[in-house]
Amino acid sequence: MSAPNTATSPVDPALMQEVAQHIVAALNLDLPAEDIDPDAPLYGEGLGLDSIDILEIALVLSKHYGLQLRSDDANNHVIFRSLRDLAAYVGEKRTR
Template sequence: MDALDREIKDLIIESLALEDLRAEDIDSGAPLFVDGLGLDSIDALELGLALQKRFGVQLSADAADNRKHFASVDALAAFISAQRAA
């Protein structure tokens, strides 16, 4: 698990108060919503705010790409990396 994946997983656990999970329990390629981790729309808002604070990424509530960016930890890592490179 690379450092960015680990940091995103830790942020998910911390910001959503998922105390019964460890970073190792989250599959980087698994869906974050519904199936997989089972997050919902409220979780998405909280996670989005946490990502903005921690990584300084810009998210728009109505952006069509948000669904793609929040698909998995891998997708979030790719999005954050792209934002950092820009």
């Protein structure tokens, strides 16, 4: 299994914006997608999301990009660390 991208990896800005839009829509967030700090933590502090939100994001991205995001993945703390990390994972694993 390849190591997930880190905050220093290059990520397609358009894809990152698209993922941000999915997050805002799926969670009914009261902020524009472009206001999500790509490097702020998604969980807890930062965007202030909780475990149900993370599951919701996993579901929406799995459906849209045809990839597997499993609740028992040992790398979840890295995959979901920030918008940038999540978009990098999507870019790497997407099948559509």
